[in-house]
Amino acid sequence: MRSELDLELVSLTKRYGQTVAVDAITHLFHAGTYACLLGPSGCGKSSTLRMIAGHESVTDGNILLGGRDISYLPPAKRGTAMMFQNYALFPHLTVLDNVAFSLRMKGVDAPTRRARAAEMLELVEMTGLSDRLPAQLSGGQQQRVALARALITDPQVLLLDEPLSALDPFLRVRMRGELKRLQRELGITFIHVTHGQDEALALADEIVVMNDARIEQSGPTRDVFDAPKTAFVAQFLGSHNVIALPEGKIAVRSDELRLTAPDGARLQGRVTGVEYQGTHVALRAMIGGEQEVTALLTDKDFFGQPKDLGEAVGLDWDRKAAHALSA
Structure with missing residues (x-):
C-alpha cells in the first residue's frame, strides 16, 4: 500500500559522458523505512543518493516524493536532507550555529533558530557542547552535529552517505544504535549508503543491493540475506558459499x-x-x-x-x- 510520503525512483539514470553510473533503476522506498543501498565501490549507490538529494543532476528518469516530481528541484525545495561522509561542518561556527545555519539562510530570526537548534542538539545528546567549535569535537561528536544540522529542516527523507566510515570500529557500532534509535523516534525515511554488509544488516529494514549500475536484488533485509537470488548477492552479503x-x-x-x-x-x-x-x-x-x-x-x-x-x-x-x- 502506498503512502503520500513514499519515495519512488522511476528508470533513474546517470551518465558521465559515455560512462553509465546508474542504469535505469526503478524502486519504491516506503515512508518510514530504514533502507540501505549496498554494493561495492563504483556500483552507482552514491550517485543514486546524490541524485535524490539534488547534488547530482538526473540524466534520465524521475524521482517522486509523495507523488511529486522532485527530479529538477534545488536541494532545499525537495523535502530531503543529506548528511555527508566528511560531515562538512563550518570550522569557524559553534556547534549551535552550525546546526542553525540552514534556518539562518532561510531568514528565520535568531531566537527561533537557536531554540530549534537546541532542540536538535538535545535529540542527538549534544546539548552540553553547543558552544564548542568543530575542531574541539571527536569524530563521533562531529557526526552527531552533522545529523542535527540535517534534521533541523524537518526532512521527509534523510540521506546518509557512508556516515560511519570515518569512525573507529567501537564507535561505529555505538553510532549504528544511535541512528536506528533516531529513525524509530522520528519515523521518517532513512536511506543510507554503505559498502559494509554488517552495517546494512544491523540497521536496515530493507536492503537494495547494487552491482554494475543496476539493482541486483532488493527486499526486506532478512529475506535477501536468507535467499540471495544471484551469485553476486550471495557472495557480497557474505556468510554464503556459492557452489x-x-x-x-x-x-x-x-x-x-x-x-x-x-x-x-x-x-x-x-x-x-x-x-x-x-x-x-x-x-x-x-x-x-x-x-x-x-x-x-x-x-x-x-x-x-x-x-x-x-x-x-x-x-x-x-x-x-x-x-x-x-x-
Missing part, C-alpha cells in the same frame, strides 16, 4: 555447512584454512572444481574434533538450506 554442482549453481550459508567423514559425503575437500573468531571457527576447504567454501562452526564443535591444514573432510547440508541461483 557449482552438476545439477546447477546453489548458495548455502556458511553456518549451514557441517563437517562429516569424507566417505559418502555430498562434497569432499581438504582444509585450506582455520580462523578462530571467538564464538566461532571459520574453516575453509577446497572442493572439486577448484572451489573454496567456508564452514562456520561453533568453537565447541570445532575443538571437539579439530582439523588440520591439508586434512580431508566431508561437507554436507540440509536440503532446505540450499538456494538455487540465477546467472
